[in-house]
Amino acid sequence: MLRLLVDSVRDYAIIMLDTEGRVLSWNNAAEQLKGWKAGEIIGQSIAKFYPAEEVARGKVENELRVAAKEGRFEDEGWRVRKDGSRFWANVVLTALRHPDGSLRGYGKVTRDISQRKANEEKIKQQAQEIFEMAVVPVVQVWEGILLVPLIGVLDSMRTQQLMERLLHRVTETSSPVALLDITGVPTIDTQTAQHLIETISAVRLLGAEVILTGVRPAIAQSLVHLGVDLSSVASRASLAAGLRTALGLLNQTIAAAKDQAHA
Amino acid sequence: MSTAISVIKVRDILLVTMPPDPDDSTIAALQERVLAAMERHGSAALILDIAEVDTLDSFFARTVAETAQMVTLMGGRTIIVGMQPAVAITATQMGLTLGEIETALNVDRALDVAAMPAPQKHRKVRR
Numbered sequence: 411m412l413r414l415l416v417d418s419v420r421d422y423a424i425i426m427l428d429t430e431g432r433v434l435s436w437n438n439a440a441e442q443l444k445g446w447k448a449g450e451i452i453g454q455s456i457a458k459f460y461p462a463e464e465v466a467r468g469k470v471e472n473e474l475r476v477a478a479k480e481g482r483f484e485d486e487g488w489r490v491r492k493d494g495s496r497f498w499a500n501v502v503l504t505a506l507r508h509p510d511g512s513l514r515g516y517g518k519v520t521r522d523i524s525q526r527k528a529n530e531e532k533i534k535q536q537a538q539e540i541f542e543m544a545v546v547p548v549v550q551v552w553e554g555i556l557l558v559p560l561i562g563v564l565d566s567m568r569t570q571q572l573m574e575r576l577l578h579r580v581t582e583t584s585s586p587v588a589l590l591d592i593t594g595v596p597t598i599d600t601q602t603a604q605h606l607i608e609t610i611s612a613v614r615l616l617g618a619e620v621i622l623t624g625v626r627p628a629i630a631q632s633l634v635h636l637g638v639d640l641s642s643v644a645s646r647a648s649l650a651a652g653l654r655t656a657l658g659l660l661n662q663t664i665a666a667a668k669d670q671a672h673a
Numbered sequence: 674m675s676t677a678i679s680v681i682k683v684r685d686i687l688l689v690t691m692p693p694d695p696d697d698s699t700i701a702a703l704q705e706r707v708l709a710a711m712e713r714h715g716s717a718a719l720i721l722d723i724a725e726v727d728t729l730d731s732f733f734a735r736t737v738a739e740t741a742q743m744v745t746l747m748g749g750r751t752i753i754v755g756m757q758p759a760v761a762i763t764a765t766q767m768g769l770t771l772g773e774i775e776t777a778l779n780v781d782r783a784l785d786v787a788a789m790p791a792p793q794k795h796r797k798v799r800r
Contacts, residue, residue, distance in 0.1 A: 577758030584778050608765050615761040617754065617776035
């Protein structure tokens with residue numbers, strides 16, 4: 411009855427091992443999962459199921475030792491099929507003992523969780539993308555006006571991403587004005603200020619202007635005390651004031667273009 | 674060679690488009706051709722379109738900055754157009770300052786800029 415269960419079960423490779431880690435029994439699921447037939451594998455060491463570099467690191471002996479000592483060993487990792495291809499496996503190794511307590515062998519249950527692993531990777535990647543978007547959001551608030559609402563501490567990695575994303579969006583959307591809103595930035599040190607100035611210079615090279623908005627009293631005080639020279643940068647206390655200035659800049663451009671058309 | 678660059682005169686503007694990978698002789702020729710055209714036409718502005726240029730070396734950067742200064746001396750303005758993000762990042766890291774050079778996102782906007790009065794040269798009141 412139990413034999414029937416072991417042979418009929420799918421998805422779980424159930425194998426018995428001797429004390430040295432050699433295969434004693436092999437079920438149908440094991441054949442399907444790993445590719446070897448019972449006749450080919452019985453008597454062989456389970457080292458065949460592991461990538462060569464892990465065998466070299468002594469992983470097989472280590473697993474058997476832990477299972478013998480603690481009764482059970484569970485692991486997730488790469489395993490190898492007969493044809494050399496790899497799959498991500500969940501493995502549970504259980505020590506089996508004689509009634510007198512001496513080691514008789516091991517039971518090994520292996521499951522292919524490659525699909526789950528792939529799903530996890532995908533979710534992780536999506537989370538990363540969302541995270542990056544949240545780190546430096548760049549939104550178009552008006553035709554020709556981009557807004558970068560920065561929230562939280564600006565470290566050098568973030569300011570680097572800020573520069574790259576902002577420059578690309580300015581080029582993509584042909585926006586002549588970008589509002590850099592630092593209302594949500596708790597403090598600014600000399601280095602951060604330097605990064606912001608660099609970003610603003612780079613945006614100017616593209617032919618667009620940056621207006622720094624949300625300069626709170628505390629930020630204004632610390633910038634002056636630090637001796638950061640922002641005199642070349644247009645800045646406003648609030649986002650609303652910045653937006654008004656930006657619209658003013660655009661209107662001027664449009665008005666000038668009209669004048670020229672009439673001339 | 675220098676044949677790669679054409680200097681187009683439109684009304685009182687000179688329009689120059691840089692090829693994607695300008696070599697040193699092309700860059701040197703740029704300066705000669707632009708200054709010669711400035712002398713002949715007495716143009717008010719030079720619009721230099723570098724949208725195709727994807728790498729900026731120091732020679733190119735210096736030549737452009739120098740050419741702009743020379744154009745200013747001859748009574749014109751220089752407007753750089755269409756710089757790519759990667760080029761702008763390199764330029765900033767190299768510490769390239771634009772000085773008197775103006776910039777625009779595209780040639781359309783550069784024409785708008787050229788139509789506006791030149792910005793006052795750092796005449797901000799400082800006490």
